[in-house]
Amino acid sequence: MTHPMLAIPAALPAGSPWGAQTLAERASASQNLWVTAGYFLLAIVGVTVLLTLLGMVLIYVERKVAAHFQCRIGPKRVGPFGIFQTIADTLKLLFKEDFVPPQADQVLHILAPFLALLVPVVLLALIPYSPMTQIADLNIGILFVTAIGGFGVMGILIAGWSSNNKWSMIGAMRAGAQIISYEISATLALLVIVLFSGTMSLSGIVHSQSEGWWVWRGHAAGFTAFIIYLIASTAELNRTPFDIPEGESELTAGFHTEYSGLRFAFFFLAEFINMFTVSALTATLFLGGWMPFHVGDWAVLNGAMDAIPPGVWFLGKTSAVIFLIMWIRWTFPRLRVDQLMHLEWKVLLPIGIANLLIAAVLVLTNFYPFPH
Amino acid sequence: MEYIFVLAMVGLAAAMVGGGLFFSRLVAPHNPGGNKSVPYECGEQPIGQAWIQFNVGYYLFGLLFLVFDVEAALMYPWAVVFRSTGLPGLIEMLIFVLVLVIGLIYAWRKGVLEWV
Numbered sequence: 001m002t003h004p005m006l007a008i009p010a011a012l013p014a015g016s017p018w019g020a021q022t023l024a025e026r027a028s029a030s031q032n033l034w035v036t037a038g039y040f041l042l043a044i045v046g047v048t049v050l051l052t053l054l055g056m057v058l059i060y061v062e063r064k065v066a067a068h069f070q071c072r073i074g075p076k077r078v079g080p081f082g083i084f085q086t087i088a089d090t091l092k093l094l095f096k097e098d099f100v101p102p103q104a105d106q107v108l109h110i111l112a113p114f115l116a117l118l119v120p121v122v123l124l125a126l127i128p129y130s131p132m133t134q135i136a137d138l139n140i141g142i143l144f145v146t147a148i149g150g151f152g153v154m155g156i157l158i159a160g161w162s163s164n165n166k167w168s169m170i171g172a173m174r175a176g177a178q179i180i181s182y183e184i185s186a187t188l189a190l191l192v193i194v195l196f197s198g199t200m201s202l203s204g205i206v207h208s209q210s211e212g213w214w215v216w217r218g219h220a221a222g223f224t225a226f227i228i229y230l231i232a233s234t235a236e237l238n239r240t241p242f243d244i245p246e247g248e249s250e251l252t253a254g255f256h257t258e259y260s261g262l263r264f265a266f267f268f269l270a271e272f273i274n275m276f277t278v279s280a281l282t283a284t285l286f287l288g289g290w291m292p293f294h295v296g297d298w299a300v301l302n303g304a305m306d307a308i309p310p311g312v313w314f315l316g317k318t319s320a321v322i323f324l325i326m327w328i329r330w331t332f333p334r335l336r337v338d339q340l341m342h343l344e345w346k347v348l349l350p351i352g353i354a355n356l357l358i359a360a361v362l363v364l365t366n367f368y369p370f371p372h
Numbered sequence: 373m374e375y376i377f378v379l380a381m382v383g384l385a386a387a388m389v390g391g392g393l394f395f396s397r398l399v400a401p402h403n404p405g406g407n408k409s410v411p412y413e414c415g416e417q418p419i420g421q422a423w424i425q426f427n428v429g430y431y432l433f434g435l436l437f438l439v440f441d442v443e444a445a446l447m448y449p450w451a452v453v454f455r456s457t458g459l460p461g462l463i464e465m466l467i468f469v470l471v472l473v474i475g476l477i478y479a480w481r482k483g484v485l486e487w488v
Contacts, residue, residue, distance in 0.1 A: 022374070023377065024373045024374040024376070024377045025373070025374075027373055027377075028373035040377070040380065043377055043380065043381075044380060044381075044384050047381060047384060048384065048388070051388075094392075094395070094396055094399065094400065095396075095399055095400050096400060097400050097401050097402060097403075098393060098396050098397065098400055098402070099404060099408060100404075101408075101409060101411065102404070102409045103409070103411055103421075110393070113389055114385060114386060114389040114390075117385045117388060117389055118382060118385040118386075121381050121382075121384055121385040121388070122378060122381045122382060122385070124381075125377060125378060125381045126378070135377055135381075136374040136375070136377040136378050137374065138374050138375070138378070140448075142448070143445070143448050144378075146444075150441075161423075163411075163422070164411060164421060164422045164423060165411040165412060165413070165418075165422050166411070166413060166418070166422045167412070167413070168422070169422045169423075169424075169426070173426055173427070173430050176430065176434075177429075177430050177433050177434075180433070180434065180437040180441070181433060181437060183437070183441065184437060184440045184441060184444060187441065187444040187445075188444060191444065191447055191448065191451050194448060194451035194452060195451045195454055198451075198452060198454070198455050199452065200448065200452055252412065252414065257412055258411065258412065261396060261400060262392050262393060262396040262400075263393070265392075266388075266389060266392070337487050338486070338487035340487075341433070341485060341487045342485070342487075345436070345476075345480075345485045346480070346485060349440070349476070350473075350476075353469060353473065356447075356469075357462075357465075357466065357469065360454065360462050360465070361462070363454060363455065364454075364458060364459060364462055
């Protein structure tokens with residue numbers, strides 16, 4: 001009953017060397033202390049490089065995409081096509097005065113950027129980039145991701161409160177209300193995927209999609225969860241149309257009004273890396289992660305798809321979701337606070353709860369469009 | 373071992389912020405004072421502190437969030453073992469969700485969800 005237009009990613013080849021998946025697994029398997037330490041160092045260096053590289057690329061891409069949506073050219077003077085613009089900006093921020101306002105809470109004002117940056121750094125370690133590339137695969141994966149992701153609001157709240165500035169305070173309170181509200185919908189959407197796959201481990205969820213990505217194999221419930229998660233995570237990222245916490249035209253900059261220099265850069269970096277982690281999670285949970293795109297029994301096409309490395313698949317899907325989020329940002333106008341709360345509590349939450357129960361019935365009846 | 377790696381990432385974030393700020397302190401100018409010490413309010417002299425009482429609406433949404441987020445946290449283990457519990461598990465969760473939905477409807481009817 002396989003529909004030829006629907007894709008079925010391949011199952012894992014039996015006996016493949018994709019056994020030990022994570023750096024942590026390999027580190028604990030090795031008997032040599034130095035090898036363990038080496039994996040440890042590799043993980044830290046890897047995340048650092050990834051974080052820096054992603055920050056550079058994403059900020060450049062965002063500016064270019066924004067420019068082209070507005071019929072401009074965007075950065076083009078620093079380096080070929082302006083690719084070194086972000087480096088120039090980072091250096092500029094580094095040489096700016098790092099200033100703690102005297103009226104602010106001195107300790108919390110410095111602690112806030114750390115809390116904001118903590119979320120993307122930890123989440124980068126949990127994402128399965130390819131079958132062999134993942135730093136730590138927790139068996140409570142999604143729960144941990146939700147918990148750590150919810151921690152991000154603490155950085156924003158503390159930043160806004162400790163600044164002792166009215167714009168910051170208003171921005172932080174709005175951000176808090178918005179993020180915690182939309183987190184419920186995001187969690188309910190993730191629960192649908194846990195129901196379908198029967199595991200919380202992120203790599204386990206990718207493996208569970210070997211017969212079809214949950215966004216269509218999960219039927220309408222999977223697709224609805226995908227849409228809800230996309231909306232809710234855009235809101236959690238404080239991006240337009242959900243950017244009332246930092247709406248420039250009314251709050252100057254919201255919670256980071258009183259931040260300057262490098263600590264402002266940390267907030268900025270955290271925001272962009274969060275965009276990547278959210279897109280990567282969307283790709284992992286709904287779009288099959290690193291699984292290649294397969295169509296029914298078309299051996300030629302499937303073979304061609306298998307030839308593309310899993311890491312490229314993952315990056316491609318993630319980039320597509322990132323572009324979608326940017327597209328949303330430059331297309332929709334900002335929502336008002338009351339519209340925002342209406343959308344979450346009266347639209348997304350009831351749909352999310354109903355969707356979860358429908359998904360439970362689907363799992364119970366084993367009603368998937370693709371055979372096992 | 374997995375959690376040690378995760379803990380290392382927490383340390384990495386701390387090192388990044390700490391190291392970055394230290395390096396910035398070395399190369400960036402530092403002379404506070406003057407009008408820089410005034411909170412930014414678009415050029416106006418600020419009146420009073422920002423640490424004041426704020427809209428109680430935020431608190432109500434905080435309470436609602438707490439209820440539904442704890443519910444969601446409780447549903448994770450249920451979702452994992454759902455295949456083995458089958459229909460009884462679904463019915464039990466249905467009752468549990470129903471109680472919460474009644475709470476949501478109550479809040480809705482009371483006008484808590486209206487932003488004032």
